[in-house]
Amino acid sequence: MVPELSMNSLAEAKQLPAWDSRGVENPTPYFRLPMTEAATQFYAEHGFLVIEDAFSLESIEALRHEATTICRGDRGALKGIPPWTGTETDVEILRQILCIHFPHKISDLMFATLKANPFVEVLTNIIGPNVKCMQSMLFIKAAGKPGQAWHQDEVYIPTRDRTLCGGWIAMDDATVENGCLWVIPGSHRTGTMYFQEWHGDERFDCALEAQGFPYSNDDAVPVEVRAGSIVFFNGYLLHRSLPNYAESGFRRSLVNHYMSAESLLPWINPAGPFSVATLNHRDIVMIAGEDPYAFQGMVDVHGPHVRPDGKGGCGSNEYNEK
């Protein structure tokens, strides 16, 4: 069941020592475009990076409007949306959805956003000249909705060269109170993958939690950002988000996942006599540069759908999708 959210957890979160009290060099993750060598270095060292004001507030307002249209089911079939009666207000609609996977499959605006200039500029610096995208997720996260436990995105989406990168657009100001991202800076560096287990913690949704990593919650920092900022984070970086403890409103974000186009993407296992070493999932969108595997063509297999939020339980706890 979704928890009675305890304000104690928020107070505890706020008491964690600040990033700059831990003697971490170059403590500020906040940069602006144009991209600089310092920002590229920061990402390599700490595994994340914030680009402030990457999107104008007009663009963010358009994304918010589009999010509501998608959640209403007005951009086409969306597996898992409740059977709306047509009388619900926007707020009533949005309050019932935690997250939608692959919104770019039904929305021209979300599709265009995959390749928006701030993404191209940053990704071609932190990944390389050839970049592809394989996934988008639209988080609505209304007040009272759960967060996601500690995890690394490469556990779900494996690259061959550790280039997976989330590009997380804040569609509202994201704060500790309303469930911003938390990261463990530098936790991506060794490239160790931490296997996941069911957490049984009602603050989090049905996705599993990384186990056995050599860090504690005291090593984590909140990434509070203004609407319009993008948080970039490496696929091996341990990150999580806490519930939305605010009394009302939403913590909306659109997160797209990118990687180098040179890396194969052994994500979905097709039936057939293939070695895992040659698997290359082709439900992708090219973002920049050349596609060395263009000769393999493209497929369209992922459908947009609503992610379970744990309300009513997590079933067999086997939900294991990014």
Ligand SMILES: O=C(O)CCC(=O)C(=O)O
């Ligand atoms: O937005 C959130 O609350 C969690 C996002 C996340 O963990 C991810 O995109 O991997």
